[in-house]
Amino acid sequence: MFVTTERQYVQDHRAELLADLDEWLRIPSISAQPEHREDVARSAEWLAAAFRRAGFPTVEIWPTAGQPAVFAEWPSGDVDAPTVLVYGHHDVQPVDPVELWRTDPFTPTVDGELLRCRGAADDKHLLFHLLALGAHLAATGRTSPAVTLKFLIEGEEESGSPHFTGLLKSRLDRLNCDVAVITDTGMLAPDTPSTVTGMRGMVSCQVNFHGPELDLHSGVFGGAVPNPATALARLVAALHDDAGRVRVPGFYDDVLELTAAERELFAQVPFDEADFLRTALSRTLAGEAGYSTLERLGARPTAEVNGIGGGYQGDGGKTIIPSDAFVKLSFRLVAAQNPAKIRPAVEAFIADHCPEGITCRIEWEGDGASPCVVPIDTPAYGALVAAISEAFDGRPVLPTREGGSGPEAAIAEVIGKPMIFLGVCLPDDQIHAPNEKMNIPMLYKGAEAAALLWSRLAELGRPGLADAR
């Protein structure tokens, strides 16, 4: 079998990627927890140094009002070379419940083909891009990449990217590009290459219900005053109807219903219910009536409880009426829902479900993320599919929709350029959960695909890419 120069390079330099990951993953860059602020800063510095080692002439740490982003740039030097902006993030999720981890969350552990560590998949797997760059230079014989490469790796994605849109707007002069490549997603399976063609957006909040000023004795007062935990449960129960539809008035107003052609594409994606349930560690499917599981995940909005609490939390019983209760809610959005319209609709619904005697306070997590869709008839999308297919030995590349959310839509909105997705996580990587892992061979496939993609995009040139608009 013919082996491309890109693949040979990747095979020869695997150890370097794993050694780098071993260093970077040890930094617990949890952006949501203030006690890890210094770690997120260390993570940014580590990444900046890695970009410099890889040869990037311009590497900068961009501070924000929150956690810092890393920017790196390597001009192609060719006149007509397109500029590519690669997006990813270097912060990671918290590790609770830590007792369910079988290895230390921040000690990278290789187990056969798996690399276990918080962040190994989401999103420090983006480090394959450095291996890709080496492969690209080796294969093209160049001393600079065939496209101008810019990397913007943010540090607050796991805490809702509160300063990302502001950062994009304030650095617009440095971020101009012809196409954006998002590396924070995955593929269907090791032998089923795919690319994301849509992501859900999200708004999320904490709802606080406050009843009596202090916890009350449930014998002395029970049955005579409102219980905020009961009221909160009634709010949560009211969020869905029995068909699994969200009952917030106006919630579905802007949802683009799937066309027959789109439903056809969804139906082509291989889906094994038993496999899915195994990956979801769940016993049964559930969701909105009238839609397949992949449609529910990719093309339908949701309301989910992420956390709920209030009253006595210890062992045994304590007969109180709690003073306070809270629920953390997230709403996944699909095109063309708008976070700015969904937030007030949710607020009105909550107000309608807050009974007399209970006061309510809603805390939103940032501005939320818009949903996005990728057109699949553009030269950039064609280049991406060709590069991925070559890295996967000619297998067809399926379009998928991602259920997750990120700041990607903001990139499309602010930068105003086409966006494509190249990420190589797998559905069972347990991102956000204990025992997160990364399939190591997928890192090599990602590196090969990226190396090939830069060449494909360079062949198109700026005029060829512009046809995409």
Next chain:
Amino acid sequence: MFVTTERQYVQDHRAELLADLDEWLRIPSISAQPEHREDVARSAEWLAAAFRRAGFPTVEIWPTAGQPAVFAEWPSGDVDAPTVLVYGHHDVQPVDPVELWRTDPFTPTVDGELLRCRGAADDKHLLFHLLALGAHLAATGRTSPAVTLKFLIEGEEESGSPHFTGLLKSRLDRLNCDVAVITDTGMLAPDTPSTVTGMRGMVSCQVNFHGPELDLHSGVFGGAVPNPATALARLVAALHDDAGRVRVPGFYDDVLELTAAERELFAQVPFDEADFLRTALSRTLAGEAGYSTLERLGARPTAEVNGIGGGYQGDGGKTIIPSDAFVKLSFRLVAAQNPAKIRPAVEAFIADHCPEGITCRIEWEGDGASPCVVPIDTPAYGALVAAISEAFDGRPVLPTREGGSGPEAAIAEVIGKPMIFLGVCLPDDQIHAPNEKMNIPMLYKGAEAAALLWSRLAELGRPGLADAR
């Protein structure tokens, strides 16, 4: 004004009661906290010594598998004298949140007519019985009481009396009596004497809903698998209908509906809504439609959420579908509901509301407590009301119902004798809460009433009391 010998004795010996309380209250006999085990034992020893000083010929400390009870007995010596068993408890509640106390929780502090200390009301206020005994002997000119007096003062009431029924059963030969007097309750106001004629029972449990085996990413899986927190909220929301009635099938089957005469008595009890809301630290009344607040508290069963939890509990957001969620529920019961029938009814209701894909585990807290009612047409009740009324200068004595639960029903069940309530706490004593206090003049009223009660019961004699059955 004519002053009884009982009242004169009480007035002359006030200082002794306060000096005794000052010693006893300093012992932090918190039964729920293992680190106070020795303190509960010291409290029992202090009380035993006090009984001996008062003249009781038999005083014993009765160990249990948990904390010790104190038993004291003083035979009347008269052939036909009835035997009275007085119940109370010498353990106290924990003091959290300690930062809300304005004085040290275990330093008794006299502030005008108030004695502030954890346990000053609940239930070390029972010490008025020693002053009562002196008054009784002084007024009757006897060297032993006119009734045979037995005291059983337990040490685990504030941790659910887990060994109390067993203790009663194993000591039945020592506890035989003609009437039981419970001293662990209160009255409506200093100028409104009253006595408890019913207490609610209780069963309580923790319900655990388990969904996916681990927390899942709510983007990757949200909308396609069941969320246990949502399912739990739907269960809690289903517990009550819109009229505030508990929806567990069969829940009301054994509830004794209030008669017109009983509702008339409830209506006579003074109730000020603004006062109640201030005491309840609440902004509005709530509860079962068709009943007054006092009826809801005293004569109607409830279902309350004492605690709820699941998923992410920290600051900010975490976009997960939680693996687990729990709710702590307590059900207050009224006569003639039976904990042994309510438990399976609740279990069936929960099973009906546990959706496919969620597994459920229910943990009950012990066997629960039965509700109890005091018949108000017995000679013992007549003697009690007469004694209290005399101590309160002839004021009428109102029957009340207590919303709380305790081991009293076990006494009635195991001993099989009538039960009456003589306790002199007040509604604003803040039992179980920070800054617990006791109204000192109420202690003297209690001592007078008890001294008079022993004489009244002796006048009835055993045959007269037996008519009560």
